[in-house]
Structure formats: C-alpha cells, structure tokens
Amino acid sequence: MNLFDTTVSALRALRANKLRSALTTLGIIIGVAAVITMLAVGEGAKRTVQEQLKSLGSNHMIVFPGTVTASGVRLGTGTRNTLTEGDARAIAEEVPGVLAAAPGMRGTAQVVHGNLNWSTVVFGVTPEWLIAREWRIARGRALDDNDVRTGAKVALVGQTVADMLFGGTDPTGQVIRVKNVPFEIVGLLAAKGQSFSGTDQDDLILLPISTARSRVLGGGPGRSRTVGHISVKMADGVDMKEAEIKVRTLLRQRHRLQPDQDDDFNIRNLSEVVEAEQAASGTLSSLLAAVAGVSLLVGGIGIMNIMLVSVTERTREIGIRLAVGARGRDILGQFLTEAVILSLIGSVVGVALGLGSTLALTHFAGWEVVLQPHAVLLAVASASVVGIFFGWWPARKAARLSPIDALRYE
C-alpha cells in the first residue's frame, strides 16, 4: 500500500468518526498551542531582559562614593569620602580592558520651557559617560570635550522630557531653563524605555559635568573635582569580577586606605543583576515549556486511547484486509498514518490557536511575546513524534492479529 492510498484510507476512517477524531485532536491542539504560546512568552521575557541589559549597558559597573568607617567607627573630617575625576581617569588608564570610565553627577531639577515645566533627573556628564551608558543620539549632536572644558550651557534631553516640554516637535536648538540657567538643547537622546525596576530611563537631561557642577547641582569651587559616581564600561569578554577587584584595589591605593579600613566607595556591578535576571527568565521559559510539554503528552495519551478503541472496533475490517492480502506492516502503516494525521491536523489547528493566543497576549495583555519559527517547527515536530509514539502500540496490536481471529471477531 503506497503512501497516498494509506493517507486516503486513513482520512476516510477518521472522517467516519468525526466527533471522536475531533475530540482526540483536541488534546494535540491544546498541547501544540500551549507549546507555541509558552515558548513565545518565555522568549519574550528573555528578549525583554536582553533589551534591558543593552539599555543598561552590558559589561558595566558603577562606582559610588561611600562613607569611611574603620573597625566599625565612622571616621571624621579629613578622610576622603568622595570620588574624583582623577579616580575616573586613573581607572581608565590603569585598569586593563576599560572602554570608558566616566565621571557623572546626579540631581533633580525643574526644567522649564515657555510656560511648561517638568521635574526631571539631571546628570552632569562627560562625553565618555554617553559611551559607558550606551546612550545614542536620535537628533542633533552629543556632548564633546569642548563643552566640558568651557562649561558650555548646552544640554541633551531624553525622549520623555522632550515629549513633556515640546510635545513631539524637534527640541534641538530650543532653549530650556534649569535652575534659571538657560541651556541650549543640542541633542535628543534615543529612547531606551523602562528599566528593570520600571523607572522611565528617558526621563532625564544631560549637561556637561563642569556646567552642572557650577550652575545646577551645586558644590563649591573647593570641591570642584569631586564626582557623584564613576560609570565604568569594560570591553566585551572581560571578566567583570576580576575587573571589579582591579578597580577596588586601584581606588583603595589612591584613597590610601589601610588594610583594616573598609572601602570608602561602593561598586555596583550591573552585569550580575542582569545575569541573575537572565537566569530567572531562562528558568521561566523552561518551566513554561515543561508545562506545555506535559499537555502535549496528555494529548498523546488521548490519541493512544482512541487508537486502541479504534483497533478493537475495527478488528473485523482488519480481518478483511488481511484476508485479501494485507501484510502486518500494511495494517501497522494504516493505523500509524491515522495517528500521525490526527496529530498533524491537531498541530495545524494548534499552530493557528497558538498564533492567535500569542497575538492576543501582545494585543490585549500587552505582554512582550516573541514567536520564533523554530518554536512552531518544534511544536509540530513533537506533535508528530507524540502521534507516532502513542499510535505505535495500538497499531502494532492491530498488525499482529491473525487473519482468522480478526475475521471471527464479533
């Protein structure tokens, strides 16, 4: 019996029992749809984390100043409890693998344009800071060394600030006032969206660190070289743990800390946070896939159940086929084909349902879901495997019947 004849006869047999066939495929439909949806949700979670990782800047750590304590006692005046631009330069020059070590200061301020105002985060930064934090320019230009050297009254604005003050029109060339100081907007930052913690990363303006220090964020001339933090970006492939140790050693040296003294700074290694998130989203994906796999398995058992009933019910038909010359393997092929067709039909409908629910999740629930072609392929392939696997035993049972026993079966 060739494949075409087998398929035709299998379709006929399945059509003869429409309701039963439909109920059987239901298990597969749900299984396949679940696999597709779950994989899409899992992949979406992974992508979200990856995008956040990108916006955070991978291979990135931030050094914050800390208070100095020794043997549990807080030391008083005279200890250096701040980071300086010199520290940033030293890190850039002395730690191997550093792409950028950029000083920055952070504060909040009211930003005014015309009769609109918006309270936002103000960073005083250097051009390297933009590299370290992976900020790109959507319009206009970035800050340059000249802006920092001359204390230019120029600003870069984030997308949210631009939206709030300019309502979608091009903000470059416009003037905003920060603490009553006019700044010319020279560039618009490319949007990054939300961070892990859900804060809006685009709600900020960037000023040259020198201008910010003297005009906006305060700090007298005497402490002119102190900075709020140092953003350190390492090259790809650098071991972040090792880099962190090197930065720590360097800063302890520069700050002349004794071995019994605690660090007067904190290092936050964001890569670790991201890695943890990634691991969590990976676990989520596997969990979802496992749940989906179980439903596919249940669907397969449904197929086996129905095939067993079908073999018993059609024993006489099997006898007739054997009597006119069917071999065991013809009967095996016939029932196996029925099982595979059931699971293929189930797959097709399941894929449609999976696509539908994926779209629905994006559209109505606003979830980030990413449907990959290989997920669909995987779902369909595993449905076929399930069909063959669970169809095998009943089909084998049918193939082993002796012709006369099958014919006599009532």
Add this chain to the structure above:
Amino acid sequence: MRGEVLIEVSDLRREYRVGEVTVPALQGVSLSIRQGEFVAVMGPSGSGKSTFMNLLGCLDRPDAGRYRLAGEDITRCDADRLAAVRNRSIGIVFQSFNLLPRATALENVELPLIYARVPAAERHRRARAQLARVGLATRERHLPRQLSGGQQQRVAIARALVNEPPLILADEPTGALDSRTSLELMALLQDLNASGITIVLVTHEHDIAAFARRVIHFRDGRIVEDRPVENPARAADLLAATPHPSPLSPPPQP
C-alpha cells in the same frame, strides 16, 4: 495447466483449545485437488468444513500436516508470504460477504490490488472489469448497504477475482441468499469454473452441491466420502426455466 495438482494436503490437523477442553476440529485430512476442478465440501454442522477452508485460504495455520499450493509448501511460509498468497493465489468468498461497509463496491473490489501495489489507474480499470463481469457495472459507487445480499456477494466475488487467482474458496456463499439469488451465484461460479478457475465451495445444501463436479463429505473432522458428480446440473439452465419474480410482471393467472 488444467489437470495439474493445485492443492495437496496430507494429514492436516487442527485443534481448538477452549479453556481446559480441546476440540479436535480436523483429525487428519488428506486430499488433492487438480486445476479446474469444482469441488463441493459437505457435512453436518461442526464437522470441520470451515476449519478446513480457513487452512486452505491461509487464514489459519494447521497444528500438523502438510499443505502444498501449486507446489509451494504453505506450512513453511512466513506471515508476509502467506499474505502474498492470499493476495494473488486465492480469492476467498465468505458467507457474510465481509465487505468494508464504508467503501463503495468499486473500492471494495480494488482492495486486493491496493495491497498488490497496482497503480491507481490500472486498479480502477481492473476493478471495473471485474464488477462488469459479475453484472454490477452500474453499481460501482454503491455502498454495501445500498446493495442486495446477492449483489453484495457478487461484489465479494469480483474482489476475489480481481487479482486473477487460480483458486476461489467459498464458505457457504449462498448461506445468506434466497434460492433464486443462490442460483444466479452458482451460475456465475460455474461460468468462472468453465474459464479455468478452480473452485472449492462449502455448502450443506444438496441442491447447491449438485452444481459441483466433485463432492467431499466431512464428518467429525475427517473425510468420509469423496465422489465425482456424473452430470452436474447447469445453474444457468435452471435459472432460464424459473420465471423472474418481478413486481412489474402480471400476477399469475389462477
């Protein structure tokens, strides 16, 4: 070739085990049948006729004894070879027709050709020819339940013939048919026999056995009588002599 030995069985035995009890259904049957013979197998119910036919038809295996079909030792064949023998060398006709209920007449006749891997176009052609041969050219698309008993049995015969086997086995083929339909069927079988096909037919009716050219009697799993029929009746002649009972024909005059 006509006249050569087609079936040769010696000391064929078959027992059925039902729980503790063993039923010896065939207790040593030896016999040979030549090509072109028309043999009727008779005997009381339970005498082993069906058991014997199932062994001849390769549907079952004997416990002991030898069965040669066209020189081939069937008792030594594996399952696939037996399937091929059933497919090509033997056409089997059952009392209960055994047609696939959801397949049309044509599809039922095609079934052996499917397992013989005959391409579709050739299959249709040959199945049509056989349906025409049994007088059912106009019933190709009918399902079994849309056919009368006699027509269903004709479909079964067409199916048995479609691979052009040298041997037709029929176990009480007229058992479920009325007497006129039985006559028609016997006329068909006699036709086939005249064309050279060997026929072995089980019946418990003497009228039916009278159409054969040799009658074998079974009792308690043994052959007790084996005799030729001198002048077999011709079913076609009897049929011509019997008026066709048609609702359209005028009622017989008193």
